[in-house]
Amino acid sequence: GAVVSQHPSWVICKSGTSVKIECRSLDFQATTMFWYRQFPKQSLMLMATSNEGSKATYEQGVEKDKFLINHASLTLSTLTVTSAHPEDSSFYICSASHAGAGANVLTFGAGSRLTVL
Amino acid sequence: GENVEQHPSTLSVQEGDSAVIKCTYSDSASNYFPWYKQELGKRPQLIIDIRSNVGEKKDQRIAVTLNKTAKHFSLHITETQPEDSAVYFCAARRGNNAGNMLTFGGGTRLMVKP
Numbered sequence: 001g002a003v004v005s006q007h008p009s010w011v012i013c014k015s016g017t018s019v020k021i022e023c024r025s026l027d028f029q030a031t032t033m034f035w036y037r038q039f040p041k042q043s044l045m046l047m048a049t050s051n052e053g054s055k056a057t058y059e060q061g062v063e064k065d066k067f068l069i070n071h072a073s074l075t076l077s078t079l080t081v082t083s084a085h086p087e088d089s090s091f092y093i094c095s096a097s098h099a100g101a102g103a104n105v106l107t108f109g110a111g112s113r114l115t116v117l
Numbered sequence: 118g119e120n121v122e123q124h125p126s127t128l129s130v131q132e133g134d135s136a137v138i139k140c141t142y143s144d145s146a147s148n149y150f151p152w153y154k155q156e157l158g159k160r161p162q163l164i165i166d167i168r169s170n171v172g173e174k175k176d177q178r179i180a181v182t183l184n185k186t187a188k189h190f191s192l193h194i195t196e197t198q199p200e201d202s203a204v205y206f207c208a209a210r211r212g213n214n215a216g217n218m219l220t221f222g223g224g225t226r227l228m229v230k231p
Contacts, residue, residue: 032216043206043223044161049216093160097216106151106208106219108160 002028002098006109013084014117021079021112023094029074030096034106035067038091047092050077084116119144121209123222131230136197138225140207141189147209150183150190151219155204164205165192197229 003026013019023033031052036044048069049057056069066088068080077096081088093111097104120143130136142150151166167174167181167190174181178197183190194201204226208219 034218041226044221046218046220049218051216104149104217105163105166107163108153110160111158113158 002026002096002105002107004030004094004096004107004109006094006112008112009110010113010115012115012117015085016083018080018082019084019114021081021092021094021114023077023079023096023109025075025096025098028096028098030077030098031074033071033077033094033096035069035077035079036093036095038093038111040091044093047079052077081114084114086116089114089116119147119209119211119220121207121220121222123207123225125225126223127226127228129228129230130197132197132199134197136192136194136201136227136229138192138205138207138227139189140191140209140222141187142209142220143188144209144211145185145188146211148212149210150181151208151210152181152192153206153208153221155206155224157203161206194227197227199229199231202227202229 005024007022033050035047047062050069050071052071058064071077094109095106123140148169153161154164155161165179167183178195180193204224206224207222210219
C-alpha cells in the first residue's frame, strides 16, 4: 500500500533555532501534501496544504513566515519551523492523498515530535 | 467551511460490548467520510471509509453508517477487544480531488476494559 515517510520522528532544539521536517511519498506521486499539528489529546489541525511547484496554502492563523513549506518534487514536501519557540512544541504530521478504491485516500506519515527548549 | 463534530469525546466499554461513535458535518456537499484510528504516539491509520452514494459499509467488526439527509455518520465496533483502545477520528471531505482537504472531528478516546 501507499507509504508516507516522515523524518525526523522526534527532535529537540534550542529556542531560536530552525528545524526542518521532511515528508516523502515512497511509492506514489503526491502533487498535494498536507501538514497537520496535533497537541496532546487533541484533534488534527490542518496547518497548510503543500502544492508541488507552487506556494503552499496556509490555514487562517498559521504564520507562513514561521512555518515554511517547500514542495519541490512530486514525492517530497518539507516543513521548516523557523526561529522555534517553546510554544511551537507539538506533534507535526504530514499526509498525502493517493488513489484507492475510487477515492483519494489520505495516508499519514509517522509524525515528528518537536520539543523546543 | 466544513465543521465536523464528534461525540462522545471519551468512551469506555467492557470487552465484548459494542462501541458507537457519532459525527455530524455541516457541508452538504461533503461526499467522502473516512475514519482513522490513532494509537498513542503513532500516526492515524485509516480503518474504514464511506462515500455518499452508500448508506452503510462493513468490514468484519467495524461498520460505518451514513445519513446524508441528517448529515451524520457513525462508526460501530462490535465485539470490542482491548486492542481496539485508541483515539478515533472521523473526517469529511468535499469532492474526490487529491487536493481537497479533510476536516477532522475532535476525536473519541475509546477504552476497552478487559
